[in-house]
Amino acid sequence: MRRITVVGGGFAGLTAAITAAESGARVTLLEAHQALGGRARTAEGPYRVNEGPHAIYRGGPHWSWLKTRGLLGPVVAVPPLEAARLRVHRGGALRRTPPLALLRLARRPAGQAPVDQDFLTWATSQVGEAGARAAAHFTGVALFHHDPGSLSAAFVQARLRRAASLPPEAHFVRGGWGALVDRMAGRARELGVRIETGARVAELPTAEGPVIVATSLEAAGHLLGDSAGLNWPSGRTTLVDIALRTRRGDAWVISDLDAPGWLERFTAQDPTLAPAGEQLIQGQLPIAPDEAKADGLAHAERLLDLGFPGWRERTTWRGSSVAAGRTGAVDPPGTTWRDRPAVRRGDGVFLAGDRTAAPGMLAEVSFNSALEAATLALTSSGIEVAP
Known part of the structure; x- marks a missing residue:
């Protein structure tokens, strides 16, 4: 043989x-x-x-x-109490719920979205430009791309539906x-x-x-x-890892709807990832071809300021890197x-x-x-x- x-x-x-x-x-x-x-x-x-x-x-x-x-092996879902701490960044502030237009769009079957049209153009025709941009940026969690709205509508819509599904498909x-x-x-x-x-x-x-x-x-x-x-083509993103001393009231997820970006407190679902009394936050902040790692880090810090008060004083460890061409395919x-x-x-x-x-x-x-x-x-x- x-x-x-x-x-x-x-x-x-x-x-x-x-x-x-x-x-x-x-x-x-x-x-x-x-x-x-x-x-x-x-x-x-x-x-x-x-x-x-x-x-x-x-x-x-x-x-x-x-x-x-x-x-x-053992996989864990997000506890319901933690899921209630999902926050979206929109209009410069953290909010508890995404815009209705995003939720409406997420219910549309992926088959309705055309392959040969970009997502932003198609989504704007469905729910208006503001809702379309929010939906495009929300899909950054599954695309690691700085401009999801420029990609094929069919490609992005399929990922929007799964990323926004209830109950959440994502397990860890x-x-x-x-x-x-x-x-x-x-x-x-x-x-x-x-x-x-x-x-x-x-x-x-x-x-x-x-x-x-x-x-x-x-x-x-x-x-x-x-x-x-x-x-x-693939995405290019700044990857951020930060360990903080635990504080009650921290967000579980911050999804940026003003620009693609995502921070998640992974110890919410799996406390074994960090020592007792600490919590581990991981994030991805997509960057354009002409942007640097520092631009992604600055983006992460703006979100941390909003959802994790006093995070600088609570930081016990941090790391960062850039992933280029290592985040999966994107379809134009x-x-x-x-x-x-x-x-x-x-x-x-x-x-x-x-x-x-x-x-x-x-x-x-x-x-x-x-x-x-x-x-x-x-x-x-x-x-x-x-x-």
Whole structure:
């Protein structure tokens, strides 16, 4: 039996490796870093932060897949009392409820929104410009993009509906996504997957059999010698992590409707992420191509001033970074996920990741592309795919 090689040990790579091994394939997984997980890694130490806010949506395809295999583990929802502390920033002030126009728009079926028109234009025709801009900015939580209104209306509307659903679809892996990665890695090893960390790949090992490249598009383009062809727009955002001494009355979420931006107190649903007596806030503040990390940090501080009084004096730890091209695909008007770089690359090479031609929101794109890549690799090796 020919071996299937997976390059990349993040969420997509582990999904592909498990899927292939469950069908009886011999699988090798190569990860350049010393730790698995990719962008799903969770920092060690007292503050267990992910690379940006991470949630798993209950309606997504990976939920049932993980649960069936006993990999989902303990997940937590937001307690109702904390959910009542959601605040929206509108007109320079914090408010308890979003505008009615945003709520009305969020109920519209995604199929009503056109693919070939930008979201702001279409939404303005539905609820007026003020409501359309508020809705576009609200979807920043699921897009990490500085101008959601410029993207395909169909693409944004589908994410608006899920981000604003009641009860909320978003759940959180207790202990951070690193706990999920550990369970997936354990399952892969049980199935006989050979996992090699610190294994940087300079060229594709196609002689041994099919190869699944589960890396960023930039890394995949370099490896496949197709940097121009393997490209698709993504967001650019300042990621902020702040630990504060606990204070009653702090907001749970601040969603900025004046400009895309989102802060969330993650210890509201999972107190294990920070030491006792402290709370962990994570946020993403999208920045335009001509803006700097400092612009995102200034945006975060304005929101913190409103929702977390005295936060500067209460800060016990903080970190920040910029994520560019690492926040998933965004579809411009006239395009859908089918127009992104294809999973099948030819010559026994298949692509998986969050900017590939696969449906879904956020990590669901990685998951769906990994399933397809593994299925195609198995079929090309003459191996029957396990149900």
